[in-house]
Amino acid sequence: MPDTKQTLVMKFGGTSVGSVDALIKVTQIIKEARARYPRVVVITSAMSGVTDLLLKCATLATQGNVESLPSAESTLREKHFSAADTLIQNAKLRESTKGEINCLIESLVDLCKAIAVLGEASPRALDAVASLGERMSVRLLGAVVESAGVRMKAIESSEFVVTNSHFQSANPDFQATTERTRQCLNPLFEAGLVAVTTGFIGATPEGVITTLGRGGSDYSAGIIGSVLPADEVWIWTDVDGVMTADPRLVASARTLPEISYSEIAELAYYGAKVLHPKTIRPLVEAGIGLRICNTFNPSHPGTHLVSNGHSNGKASKGEQVIKAVTAIRKQKLVTIEGRGMLGVPGVAARAFGAVASTGTRVPLITQASSEQSICFAVPPNPQITYWMRCKEILPSSCPSAILTASGPRTRLPSSPQLGQVRAIHLAS
Known part of the structure; x- marks a missing residue:
């Protein structure tokens, strides 16, 4: 088994890959991580706003409305192609990337037209539609990273994350996922490549695409990190870590340097948007560390999740602490x-x-x-x-x-x- 101290899994959220400036920051973070870790997995969400747009297209299609599809196509092309044109210097790589993304956009049109004919969207169809955001994003980010001089391989997680057929909120088969993940990713590591893959999606044993539920890219990081296994999992988002309160509501909110797994699980369940609630369990069971960091402030240490009872915010005798x-x-x-x-x-x-x-x-x-x-x-x-x-x-x-x-x-x-x-x- 490889030395787990050599392996890092990083997940980037939608805002982290949502613009040219953000992608530049992500690329630099990946380059720095690659210099420290010989085995790096990068998990990407869809670009910000894309999943909502895809599902809106499907919803309108159930009502027989396909007239808005050309506008959605244009928005998706502009969002992805403008980033590709700016950041992918190699013309051949740029055009092939745009071609692959365009094929996925065309598949959205085909799916929505089929939904319009049926007058309804099954959970399976909705997963097929929703998965397109990550599938476009992984091709874009992979090409951007390669253009920046990092050797990589873009691969869809549906090739190795095996789930049941509970569409829209699928559960992974950890045994099958462990076998497939190591079979797919270890050869990439041995070849010195960074693995760039999709969050949010998996597939049934028969190969039908499923999703892990909204926000499921975090869960993907937990799954992949636990089965490799990784030394640490870093979740890159647009805040400095876990806050004491929602900064939009409480101006004095501050970042917690540490928090226990049980505390973050409770906060995630009760509305904290910083982490998908299911992310934690596979990492706890595998004894893998988790850190939440800010893509736009990478020098900030973020929040480190620690084993229950080891957080430095423990209450002293007779004191009640609300973290x-x-x-x-x-x-x-x-x-x-x-x-x-x-x-x-x-x-x-x-x-x-x-x-x-x-x-x-x-x-x-x-x-x-x-x-x-x-x-x-x-x-x-x-x-x-x-x-x-x-x-x-x-x-x-x-x-x-x-x-x-x-x-x-x-x-x-x-x-x-x-x-x-x-x-x-x-x-x-």
């Missing part, structure tokens, strides 16, 4: 209550079974110790709204948010800051 606060906004609070619930088995199961049938995720649940009420939060999606209307359920009339305070031995503090909160409907 970070997150918010899931625009939630509806639903309370089911009544004396007839007391001691009646199965009430919660029936309630949440009904909610689950709408495909709605329930991020917060609490039940009174008297068993006379159950309260839960749901996002205001059309399915759950329709279900509540049919059942004549009236959610809380005021807009709600789930605030989560994370840290060692955290409890709801007695703090002047809570006076700034308009109303606390539920504390757990």
Whole structure:
């Protein structure tokens, strides 16, 4: 087995590869990493805004609208071709890259026309559409990196990330993925090449493209890093690391130098956008370090994720430390209550079974110790709204948010800051 200290996996988000200036920074980061690590895997997201545009095309196609496709084609070509024209110096490499990207854009048109004929988009079809962003991006980034003098091989992760057929939120088969990943990537390392691959996508054993869910490029990094295995995984984004709060809402938010895996898992689940929640588990199980860095401020050390209980923010005896606060906004609070619930088995199961049938995720649940009420939060999606209307359920009339305070031995503090909160409907 190769020395894992020689292997680095880096994932770059959509904003990190979303413009010419960003791609220049990414290329420099890759060159510096290659000078330190003999085995480097680069995972790329789609260019910023591309996945949304692709899925919008599919949505319009379900309504029979294909008139907007020429505009989408033009936008995609302009976004990718302008970067290629600026950054790929070799004319042959530039034209071949643009040709491959153009073929993928044409496949979008074919897919959307097929969707329009059917009048619906299956999860499988949506994955085929959504995957095109990363498939275009990997060709562009690979060529840009090669043009900068780094020997590389661009390869789609669908060749080695094996998943089930749960389209739009596929789960990897780690055993098959381990075998395929090593078979595909080790020869590249032995040849002295940087492997540039797609995030977000995998494929069934039969080769049908799947996606890991929105934001799944982080998860790709966790999967690939764990099966190689890598020494470290670095997630490059557009912030300096994990912040104590959303800087758009809290001006005094600062970067945490360290945070435990359990803390970041909780923050990711409760709304922090810095990391996909599923990224963490494979890395924890493999004992692999994770760092979150800023593409646009690469000299900043970022946030280092450490084993649970080893973060330097541990609370001292008698002290309550809140390391970070997150918010899931625009939630509806639903309370089911009544004396007839007391001691009646199965009430919660029936309630949440009904909610689950709408495909709605329930991020917060609490039940009174008297068993006379159950309260839960749901996002205001059309399915759950329709279900509540049919059942004549009236959610809380005021807009709600789930605030989560994370840290060692955290409890709801007695703090002047809570006076700034308009109303606390539920504390757990």
